[in-house]
Structures are given as structure tokens and as C-alpha cells.
Amino acid sequence: MEQTRSRVHIIEEAASGLSRPNIIVGVPEVGLVGTISASYLIQQLNLPEIAFVDSDLMPQVIVVHESVPKHPVRIYGKGDLAIVIAETPLTPRLSSEFTAELTRWARGKEAKIIIGVTGIPSRKREMSAEDKSNVFVVTNDVRLNERLKQHGTRVFEEGLMVGAYAALLANCMTAGVTSLTLLAESLQQFPDPGAAASVIEVLEKLLELKVNLKPLLDESEEIRVKSRELMSTTQAVQQGTQKPAGVYT
Amino acid sequence: MWEDESDLFDEMERRVHALLHQTMAGMHDSLFDIDSKSLKPLYRIEVSDEQLIVTFDLPYVRKEDISLTSTEETLSIEAKMKRPVTMRLGGSIQRHFQFEKYSKKIRLPLRVNPDDARAMFRNGLLAVSYSTAHKGNAVKVV
Incomplete structure (x- = not known):
């Protein structure tokens, strides 16, 4: 029996009925691409x-x-899709x-x-x-690279990944869980809804989702204005702790 | 031994959180000015051997509505938004406010020649650059 002394717990609020889900994870880092795309998908797919x-x-x-208090890191989902969103920098x-x-939770859900x-x-x-x-x-399943190329992505060939997404990939590699990181070219210190739209396009094709991207692009200025506070906090935490990945192309 | 190390990491983590909360507490001061109905834009300053670049994030702004003023030590921006933005501010305020423009005065990290500033506006991002390369005199090696 694996002994864990985890100080983080995922608390399920109701029987989720998830079945062998694809799990998408969006936390605030470069350009807030993760949080903006996760939030938009949750809303569009009404999860x-x-x-x-x-x-x-x-x-x-x-x-x-x-007026409803919520924990800053939450999971939404139904059927074969779960989306993890963080509204605070980690x-x-x-x-x-x-x-x-x-x-561990993902393995439990198969x-x-x-x-x-x-x-x-x-x-x-x-x-x-x-x-x-x-x-x-970037993926630990090389077969996915070929499939993803058909969806217009490029393979990240050389370079460093740091931060929450690197930790996620590292944990998946250790646990033998298939994992994929999608990195859209993005503004670094300013919110970038256009970059979020680009990753959503890839997710649409890969997971066969139906998402209307028009509101995201039409309202990009509003999203940029409204996510200034999160961008500013994220930037403060990142400057204090780490440097983001660099492009090597 | 393990416990001690764990305490050390906890202490570091707590410090990062303290920083985070200070930042959040100061957020209204750094991002909004209610009295003048203006937002203070997100911005970034970069200094290299050749240039000092200040980049502002200005969603809802048209190029013709940007006004920049620079001295040797400061850069000031005022930019009207094409439509006012209503935002609810949290904390002890809890009210909706309308903001009509961006406004910010930045103290530059080094002295510049304001006459040689150049500004470029693309996709709501304004980059103001100054040359930091000064022509020097040759230094003789003896």
C-alpha cells in the first residue's frame, strides 16, 4: 500500500459520474492562458x-x-470530461x-x-x-505527437519547462499516466485570450468538443481588463519563485 | 531531521503567501484610481544595453486617444477607452465603478533622453522605447 502524506485533498461534492475522463488543467501562469481557456470551456460546455x-x-x-463563496481551485465535469481550474497562482x-x-485522483478515475x-x-x-x-x-506518449501535428501543433523539441505544468507532467510520467501539455505562444505578463483560443482549437479537434470561439475573440478586450488583478498577482508570485519556459525554435 | 526541513519549507511557503497577500491588499492602489475614474494599466519595464522599453497593456484603447509625456526621469500616459468599463471592486468597497481611461506615471529606472523616445501601438499593446546606448570616448590601453 502506497503511503502518502499529502497535504492536498480533492474533495468531491457529489457523485460525479465521471467515466474514464479526459482531464484538462488550467492554472494561472504565462498570459493566464490556462485559467482563461479552462474558464471559457467550463462556461461554453456548461459543466x-x-x-x-x-x-x-x-x-x-x-x-x-x-455572492457565492468558492474555493480558488475547483474541478468541473460530466461524462468523459473534467476541467480543473485555479483562480489563484500556485x-x-x-x-x-x-x-x-x-x-492520484486521475488514476482513481481511470x-x-x-x-x-x-x-x-x-x-x-x-x-x-x-x-x-x-x-x-510536450507529451509522454510520442504517438500523440503525430496525431497532434495533423491538428496544426508543433512539437516542443528542446528547452525547459518549469512551474506547475512541469510538476504535473513529472508526476504523470512517474505514475504512468498519459499526459500532454499544450503551450500556446503567448504574451507573458499580459492576459492573452487569443492564445487561449488557440489551445481551445486544438482541444476541440483532439477531444471532439464543440465550442464557439467567437465570443472569446469578440470579448477579448473585456477579458483582458477583467483579468488584470489575477495577472498581477500571478506575475508577483512567478517573479518571486521561478522563471517561465523559454522558446527554442 | 525531516520535521526540521519541513518547517523550513513551510516557512518559505508562508513568506511567499505573505507576499502574495500584500500584493493583493495593495491591488486596488496599484490597478485602480477611483477618484479620477481611471485604471492604472499593467506595464513592464525592460532594460538592455541598447534600449529601455516600457510596454503598457491597453485594451479598449484606440491609437489616436493615447497621450504620452516623457521627461528624463518619468513617463506619463493617459489614454481614453473607446467605451467605459464597469467593474465591481471588492474589499471594503463592494460597489460598481465606471472607468473611462488609463492613467499612469512611471518613474524610469535610468535617465533617458525624452527627445529620442519612440512609441509603437499594436493589438492594444503600447511599447515606448528609449535608446540607452551612449556614444563613448575611446579608452586607451597603456
Whole structure:
């Protein structure tokens, strides 16, 4: 029996009825790509909240949405899809314990795959007039690379990954869970809804989801204005603890 | 031994959280100015051997509505938004406010020549750059 002394717990609020789910994970890092895409998918696919994450390592933060208090890290889902969203930046210790617990939870659910969605800082993104950006892929299942290339992604061939998504991939590699990280070229210190749209496009094809991206692109200015506070906190935590991945192309 | 190390990590973690909460507590000061109905934009300062670049994130802004003023030590921006943005502020405020523009004065990390500033606006991002390369005199090695 595996002995764990996890300080992070995933508390299910109701029988989720998940069956061999694909799990998408969005936490705030580069350009808030993870949180923006997770939040948009939850809303578009109308997924119910099924669990929250409890930990004494968590900042003592409660997010209040329309007068309802919520834990800042939550899981939504039904059927074969679960989406994990964090609305607070994760410090390194929390990232490491949280991703370990999430990987255990995923194994318990016999998850097919865990997909981290995030951004990779790109200078040329700042001067590009495109809404959409290139998406790079890192996976511990090489067969997926070929399939994903057909969906217009590029393989991340050389470089470092750091932070919560690196911890997630590391845990999945250790536990033998199939994992994939989608990294959209993104603004680094400013929220980037266009980059979020680019990863969602890949997810749509890979998981056969039906998502209308038009509102995300039409309302990108509003999202940029409304996510300034989270971007600012995320930036403060990241500067204090780590440097993000670099593009090597 | 394990316990001690664990305490040390906990202490580091607590410090990061303390920083996080200080940042959040100061957020209203750093991102909003209710009295002047203005948002303080997110910005970034980069310094290299050749350039000092200040980049502002300005969603809802049109190029013609940006006004920049620079001295040798400061850069000020004022930019009207094409439509006002209503936001509910938290904390002890808990009210909706309308913001009509961005406004910010930045103290630059080094002295610049304001006459040689250049600004470029793309996709709601404004980059203001100054040259930091000064022509020097040759130094003779003896």
C-alpha cells in the first residue's frame, strides 16, 4: 500500500459520474492562458462543479462569484470530461503536492489523459496582428505527437519547462499516466485570450468538443481588463519563485 | 531531521503567501484610481544595453486617444477607452465603478533622453522605447 502524506485533498461534492475522463488543467501562469481557456470551456460546455481542492498550503483565499463563496481551485465535469481550474497562482510547494494529488485522483478515475493548457512566452506575439498563435506540444506518449501535428501543433523539441505544468507532467510520467501539455505562444505578463483560443482549437479537434470561439475573440478586450488583478498577482508570485519556459525554435 | 526541513519549507511557503497577500491588499492602489475614474494599466519595464522599453497593456484603447509625456526621469500616459468599463471592486468597497481611461506615471529606472523616445501601438499593446546606448570616448590601453 502506497503511503502518502499529502497535504492536498480533492474533495468531491457529489457523485460525479465521471467515466474514464479526459482531464484538462488550467492554472494561472504565462498570459493566464490556462485559467482563461479552462474558464471559457467550463462556461461554453456548461459543466457542473464536482469537486474542490483543499490544502493547508493553499493561500487563504476564497473567491466570491455572484455572492457565492468558492474555493480558488475547483474541478468541473460530466461524462468523459473534467476541467480543473485555479483562480489563484500556485506556489512551488503547492504545485508539487497539488499535481501529485491530482495525478492520484486521475488514476482513481481511470483517466484517459491529463492535458495541461498554458502559454509559452513569445516576443513576436507582442508585435503580431494575429488573434491566434502557434501551439507547441510536450507529451509522454510520442504517438500523440503525430496525431497532434495533423491538428496544426508543433512539437516542443528542446528547452525547459518549469512551474506547475512541469510538476504535473513529472508526476504523470512517474505514475504512468498519459499526459500532454499544450503551450500556446503567448504574451507573458499580459492576459492573452487569443492564445487561449488557440489551445481551445486544438482541444476541440483532439477531444471532439464543440465550442464557439467567437465570443472569446469578440470579448477579448473585456477579458483582458477583467483579468488584470489575477495577472498581477500571478506575475508577483512567478517573479518571486521561478522563471517561465523559454522558446527554442 | 525531516520535521526540521519541513518547517523550513513551510516557512518559505508562508513568506511567499505573505507576499502574495500584500500584493493583493495593495491591488486596488496599484490597478485602480477611483477618484479620477481611471485604471492604472499593467506595464513592464525592460532594460538592455541598447534600449529601455516600457510596454503598457491597453485594451479598449484606440491609437489616436493615447497621450504620452516623457521627461528624463518619468513617463506619463493617459489614454481614453473607446467605451467605459464597469467593474465591481471588492474589499471594503463592494460597489460598481465606471472607468473611462488609463492613467499612469512611471518613474524610469535610468535617465533617458525624452527627445529620442519612440512609441509603437499594436493589438492594444503600447511599447515606448528609449535608446540607452551612449556614444563613448575611446579608452586607451597603456
